[in-house]
Amino acid sequence: MNAIAAWTAAGVAGAAALALRGALDPNSGLFGPVISRGPRHGDQVFLTFDDGPNPGATARILEILGEREAHAAFFMVGRHAQIFPDVAQRVAAAGHDLGNHTYGHRKLLLMGPDSVRRELVEAHRSIQETAGVSPKLFRAPHGYRNPFVAREARRLGYTTFGWVGSVFDTARPGPREIRRRVAKLLKPGAIILLHDGDAYDPRGDRSQTAAALPGILDDVRDRGLRLGRLTDLVLLST
Numbered sequence: 001m002n003a004i005a006a007w008t009a010a011g012v013a014g015a016a017a018l019a020l021r022g023a024l025d026p027n028s029g030l031f032g033p034v035i036s037r038g039p040r041h042g043d044q045v046f047l048t049f050d051d052g053p054n055p056g057a058t059a060r061i062l063e064i065l066g067e068r069e070a071h072a073a074f075f076m077v078g079r080h081a082q083i084f085p086d087v088a089q090r091v092a093a094a095g096h097d098l099g100n101h102t103y104g105h106r107k108l109l110l111m112g113p114d115s116v117r118r119e120l121v122e123a124h125r126s127i128q129e130t131a132g133v134s135p136k137l138f139r140a141p142h143g144y145r146n147p148f149v150a151r152e153a154r155r156l157g158y159t160t161f162g163w164v165g166s167v168f169d170t171a172r173p174g175p176r177e178i179r180r181r182v183a184k185l186l187k188p189g190a191i192i193l194l195h196d197g198d199a200y201d202p203r204g205d206r207s208q209t210a211a212a213l214p215g216i217l218d219d220v221r222d223r224g225l226r227l228g229r230l231t232d233l234v235l236l237s238t
């Protein structure tokens with residue numbers, strides 16, 4: 001291989017590595033704009049719950065948030081909203097922000113334009129029909145995206161969100177550990193990813209996340225922080 005061929009090969013490998021990073025990193029802007037955090041100078045943090053609605057955890061989380069008059073965002077799986085329309089409706093009625101988290105929680109990374117469109121459009125319809133509101137927020141399953149995802153999200157008028165850090169509440173490490181992991185991430189502007197549902201089991205157990213929530217809300221308050229709304233970040237970014 002001569003020098004030019006070697007450089008070309010290196011360039012291609014570099015571009016491929018960059019593209020892969022853009023596809024896998026939930027906060028990469030390579031495949032369209034993503035909001036991964038709010039203002040660092042301020043007192044707001046943002047709680048987000050993915051993969052619901054779920055008849056057990058979502059209902060309990062709504063109760064706890066309601067008692068504290070706290071707001072959160074719920075990125076719903078369209079299929080789950082169809083199975084539990086009453087829960088989806090209660091999330092909207094409580095005034096929380098609703099987001100599209102695709103219809104079937106498939107990894108969008110390697111999907112073509114038609115499949116991507118179906119995943120987003122069917123979830124959009126499902127959330128509209130069950131919750132009675134048009135979601136404006138989008139988060140890709142696992143954060144995995146490609147150019148078709150960016151195009152479809154834009155077409156539907158969505159703002160795409162990432163998150164900071166990792167709590168891994170889906171591994172069910174216990175409510176105390178979930179609270180401890182969240183506490184480490186509580187800095188102004190942080191968008192925290194938690195789960196009120198199980199991506200692949202509509203009735204999956206997320207009771208630990210719900211049980212951790214009162215302590216998490218205490219920690220937010222004790223640090224002089226308050227819960228913001230993702231929809232306010234949309235307005236800031238436009």
Ligand SMILES: [Zn+2]
Nearest residue numbers: 050051141142
């Ligand atoms: Zn998810």
